[in-house]
Amino acid sequence: MQLKEVERAKRRPELVVLEGFHAVKHAVRFGAELLGAWTADPLELETLTARLAPDVRIAAEVVGAEELKAVVPRAQIVAVARRPDQPDPDSVLAGSGHVVLLEDPRHLGNLGAAVRVAAAAGAAGLMTTGRQDPWHHDALRGSAGLHFALPVHHLRTVRTQGRELIALTPDGDDLNPLELRAAAVLAFGTERDGLSDDLLARADRRVALPMAAGVSSLNLATAVAATLYGLKLAAAAQRTPPPADPDR
Ligand SMILES: C[S@@+](CC[C@H](N)C(=O)[O-])C[C@H]1O[C@@H](n2cnc3c(N)ncnc32)[C@H](O)[C@@H]1O
Known part of the structure; x- marks a missing residue:
């Protein structure tokens, strides 16, 4: 593959384009198959890799x-990878x-940041x-490639x-993390209008992250x-045992 094919790769559903060192680093670390990568500064790439990702080649x-x-x-490196085969959504939900x-997210930066924190939080x-x-x-x-x-x-x-199905909405009841025992589907709405009426009607619960007076909402990500x-x-x-009683 050649650099001039990157633009076309953005429109090919079986390929993905990774821009920037962190995106390429994480993608490779988590098993991406790179079909091509290009840099204008190989020394900088070597330095960054040695400093931040010595496990990655x-x-x-x-x-x-x-x-x-x-x-x-805006990037010192760009790469094209094969879009990975994904497990069936039902098997993800069974795990x-x-x-x-994310219901109809509009801002791709938000979407990526949500993927990043979802990966980090497990x-x-x-x-x-x-x-x-x-x-x-x-x-x-x-998402930095996550x-x-x-x-x-x-x-x-x-x-x-x-x-x-838990709807996260600023006008819900205050979230009590201890009430949520089993793994759930946590639904978040669009940046401007929030969750749709359909999703809110379907949700088992509507919960809010408490905010100080006067604040309307948090950013989606x-x-x-x-x-x-x-x-x-x-x-x-909850998993951490209480400290031992010094009198016993
Ligand atoms: C920028 S907010 C949308 C604001 C929209 N006006 C509303 O009332 O939902 C984007 C999404 O982030 C989530 N969100 C933001 N602040 C929240 C809060 N305090 N509690 C629960 N969810 C919140 C919701 O899922 C919301 O749909």
Whole structure:
């Protein structure tokens, strides 16, 4: 594959384009099959790899700076990988860990940031509905390539496979992480309008992250992060045995 084919690769559903060192690093670390990678600064790539990802090997072809800039104006490296085969969404829903559902997210940076925090928090998968392809190169840039660390699906219709469907909405009841015992589907709405009436009607519960007076809502990706880590830290605290009684 050649650098001039990167633009076309963005429109090929079986391929994904990775822009920037962190996106390429994570993709390779989590098993991406690279079909090509290009840099104008091999020394910088070597230095970054040695410093930040000594476990990863990135074989990049060296190209001219102007040539690279014409394809990716903001990155020192670009790569094309095969879009991985994903497990069936129903098998993801049958597994352990919460599943994040983004209903029609609009901003690809938010979508990517949600994938990134879902991967970090150990979610079972992330699903989206609506117009955006979650594997768009801008979303992959936002996730720093962590799409490769968990299943990321684009669904036509919402599926839950019998899991509890929890709607995250600023006007819900305050989230009590201790009430959420089993792995659920955690649903988040669009940036401007929030969750649809259909999803709210279908949800088993509507919960809110408490906010100070006067604040309308959190940013979408921030809400995903706060929810997943609120649940994760509460679960960890429950597993930690209480300190030994010094009088016994
Ligand atoms: C920017 S907000 C949308 C705001 C929208 N006006 C609303 O009322 O939902 C995007 C999504 O983040 C989640 N969100 C933001 N703040 C939240 C909060 N305090 N509690 C629960 N979810 C929240 C919701 O899922 C929301 O649909």
